[in-house]
Amino acid sequence: MSTHNLLSGFQDFLPESMLARNNLVSVVRGCYEKFGFLPQDTPCLERTELLTGKYGDNEKMIYSFEDHGGRRVSLRYDLTVPLTRFINMYINNIVFPYRRYQVGLSWRADKPGKGRFREFMQMDADIIGDESVLADVEVLTLMASAMEALGVRSTIRFNCRQILDSLVEMCQLDSETSVSLMRSIDKFDKIGQAGVLAELAGIGFSPGIIDKVGDYLKITGTNAEVLQGLTRLLGEAGAFQTGIALLSSITDLLAVQSHSLVDFEIDPTIARGLDYYTGLIFETRFVENPEFGSVCSGGRYDRLLKRPNGEFLPAVGLSIGIDRLLAAMKSVGKAPVFKTTTQVFIANFDEKLSSEYLKLAGELRQAGVAVEIFSKQSKIAKQLDIANKKYIPLVVLVGPDEISLSQVLLKDMRAGVQITVQRDQFVPAVLERLGLNNHPLAV
């Protein structure tokens, strides 16, 4: 029946998927906060005119409609455009530099690509009102810190707009042709150098320019070698000194800290589609599955956010797509699986003993243990089967015999063992069985 269908491009989350998502959000949020970022939020609905026409014709990808008051409203398609409104509105309530993060859903109305959804969750972190290289480095380090916290070997590849501008300058391209060039370079990961050059030839770029771009794309090696290669090729361009100084400073400051799982690589092929980046741009790939593509990316955008007086506010940030990152983690076998958060299942021998079960549950919950009580008097084998299917590690068995003996049976479903404990030792025994003895809650 169609009423019972999930809309195409949307997802439901059963508890197992939800626990995985919650865990990921919690780990990343922990990293954001360790770097001094604070949470903020904006509504999912905005005035349509705020969202449309920012980056060309984007109406096809936005859900828009007229509300009951005749206003044109839209579901946000990212967390950055609403940020422009937010910063403008609360400029006097914010102490700059402002480190903010936002966890929220966004929507795209057009048909989603493989592994993507019409409704998706993003976690953005931005430093606003700070034009320094140190801020760039903080964002890159935060990215690395998140990958380390998630336990995934990653490569963060970065470049900067000024280097790409130098290439455009050396090729003497006008702004329209330079956009085509950037778009082609951006496909490097997918189609390789030959693919990019063939595409440029197809568009009608001259052989001289194609040669230059070929030389540019060939620059690889250690960060020092890439910097040298870039200098050889682009050293004459006007924008180049700023670019090379920026990449050098970033590289030097990144070297201060070591990351066991993360490498930083200067990569001239990183171009990023969005034209709002003005400095640093970066992407992140998993070492074990680079084909998956970038799992999180970001950069500096000094010409998007404005004070009410029109003055630009420099900003640098990153964005993590939670669904995509989780899919990538699954692809390398690094997505932790959580079946349940419930630790104890209290079986039901007799509905007349309900008050005893409530008492047992209350004591455990007081000690911080997550408890489900089974409410139906039914065969114990059936109840154990249910506890098992729910992946609950410990079952409490108390029938009339246990009551009269002041005892409790604990069945450890993982080890398959059953132990008898005295009623007055019940809570400590459960905590011990769950390995919570040294847990703060057990004190």
Next chain:
Amino acid sequence: MSTHNLLSGFQDFLPESMLARNNLVSVVRGCYEKFGFLPQDTPCLERTELLTGKYGDNEKMIYSFEDHGGRRVSLRYDLTVPLTRFINMYINNIVFPYRRYQVGLSWRADKPGKGRFREFMQMDADIIGDESVLADVEVLTLMASAMEALGVRSTIRFNCRQILDSLVEMCQLDSETSVSLMRSIDKFDKIGQAGVLAELAGIGFSPGIIDKVGDYLKITGTNAEVLQGLTRLLGEAGAFQTGIALLSSITDLLAVQSHSLVDFEIDPTIARGLDYYTGLIFETRFVENPEFGSVCSGGRYDRLLKRPNGEFLPAVGLSIGIDRLLAAMKSVGKAPVFKTTTQVFIANFDEKLSSEYLKLAGELRQAGVAVEIFSKQSKIAKQLDIANKKYIPLVVLVGPDEISLSQVLLKDMRAGVQITVQRDQFVPAVLERLGLNNHPLAV
């Protein structure tokens, strides 16, 4: 400029508001999990036909539109209707009884009442596939547990549908008139007994019925007294025995645990508007501000969720409106205020020392401390002022002198004191200053 306006009825959250909301969600989520509830999620958009026409004409309160594929879609207006689709779709992936919770936004298109919003966050917890009184008691106890965790003195008032049915039966009302009666009784808190009776008279209820309702509304006292009063008045009605047995069992089982901040009261005036409740119904008010009205409510609904074969799945649950609960907590001065999660601010004496600042920050973050680095070389007084405005408790001051002496200055912004520590004692000294010595992260 209108593009920069927030839509009317919607909210932005600056970090301070967001930290308060996150804290509330986290405390309630912790309670839900302690009671064995697991998270699930559904999309914000659903097919319009799923949402409309469930409880009369509700199209005015729903945001609906046509998507780019010509489908009629709507933003959900609660978390319960999508649950009907969810249960039906994943019936074979769920182990019943299913304790699930959901934290999510919902939207209402009509003009919101005072203190309410068009976009609002709810936290629902439900036990599905469990018709037992124990499940009713678990939900009530969970409600109490959440209020205790939030530290607010509350009264949970409950009633059941069968008692109200008995009143309808004794008054010999048809189903249409009984709906008017329930609607009037539901206003008891706002307009009092005289108000309800006057309203009934206005509608045209007979004096005999108005007398009976008057007697019904007069029943107060201890839970035992209320049960006696109800028996005297309604004991002859067909539905009564089920109702009184249910209220008695619930009262007995609730007595097993004591709650220092929460009282449970049987209250015949609780009627609840929604007609999907089939048994227990309850509301929660703060003792210190009962006028605020119910902050969270719920009940049993055994005729809403269905298996694919059409068989009903019994369910009982509660719903907490986060914005409303937070507003209520503020009204009694019990909403904790969080200014920031950032613990340390590293001042910037000289941009050339950036790598040292990154090193200091890295060490602290490794130890779990939340750190912001100030990136601009500027007057220290100005930097201290910024740290102060950001409510960051500790400032790290390292200039060329400290570097040459292998020292670090720590300025405690709360106490206004400054201490000098050796560079190699830096992390333990910060942890001590922050009171984190016994913190697991400090081990």
